[in-house]
Amino acid sequence: MNAILIGALAPLTPPGWVQAGRHLLAGLQLAVDEVNDTGGIHGRPLELVVRDTAADPGRATAAVNELAALGVTALAGEYHSVAARAAATTADALGLPYLCSSAVLDTLTEHPTNWVARLSPPQSRGWQTYADFLLDAGHRRIAVATEPSVYWASGVRILRDHLTVTELDARTALCDELVDHRATALLLLTGFPEPAVPLVRSIRQDQRLTDLLIGAPAGQPEFTAWSALLGKDGTEIPFLRYLPEHLGPLATRVEKTLRDHLPEPPSFVAFEGYDTILVLTALLRTHGPHRPRIAASWPHITVEGTRGEIRFSRTPGVGVWQWTRPPIQVVDRDPGAPDRFRVLHTSQNPRSESV
DSSP states (O other): OOOEEEEEEEOOSTTSOHHHHHHHHHHHHHHHHHHHHTTTBTTBOEEEEEEEOTTOHHHHHHHHHHHHHHTOSEEEEOOOHHHHHHHHHHHHHHTOOEEEOSOOOSOSSSSOOSSEEESSOOHHHHHHHHHHHHHHTTOOEEEEEEOSOHHHHHHHHHHHTTSEEEEEETTSOOHHHHHHHTOSEEEEESOTTTTHHHHHHHHHHOGGGTTOEEEOTTOGGGSHHHHHHHGGGGSSOOEEEOOOSSOOHHHHHHHHHHHHHSSSOOOHHHHHHHHHHHHHHHHHHHHOSOHHHHHTTGGGOEEEETTEEEEEEEETTEEEEEESOOOOEEEEEETTEEEEEEEEEESSSEEEEEO
């Protein structure tokens, strides 16, 4: 029987975050393989049709148009918010269901739509959790090293609701400015590896800044490329990660299998990809490959994913169907064992444990 086609969007070439794209695609593909191993959708196999966005909005738009013309039933994936926003806008205009896996920008679409849903938490919730962590740790005056981007600008606005924030240009030498501003923390709102890696190295080497907390809320330290480039300098840099405190049986099994498909331990992004296919599979088994019925069913579905029970609802300020309570952690890499993560704070309550 003919396969049911799912369009998959991921950054697989620079300037996109390639490692994140590979993890996302690994999670998507593993779930598709498992569905097909158990008979597919009413006897029809699932098939991913993958397109590389390279984190570029124009490429994302072109990819969605192409995939819609190829007859995909739904779209899945994407990591970068600017590309996901372009994909969501195009999917909405075409009447193509899109389940966004990893992008967090609140305004994926300019108006409410039934065609788009999202698994990752909106940036306003995740970054508020990060601000709560900073406040609990005694940080009131912070600096941010930024580059021009709607995503970074949105993050700064969220932080300003909770903290006193000084913006600095990430493309310049910052150490003298950090000393002058007397900030107790610097957040890297920048690309990776440039300019994030040289910024971290210069700060770690400056004796005047030994007590400065470096943070990376967007999650750059999650991936092994961070540790490979920075070593111990890349530890004790808190970031956001969307995993529960403890993995259940499904997540434990998926993690073990993903380790066989990836050259490094799977990140939370791989779990987001896997959960995306779980949701789409549940919808397809109920409604078949019928685009309007799928789009009408986001609020009526409940799926047990790798990171908890997935349900969708409307969230104020967010125009797409949103997973109500995805888990949020603030973690860092342990200086005593850089491959180990320490949970510093969760969206429910602060904690400190190694995982």
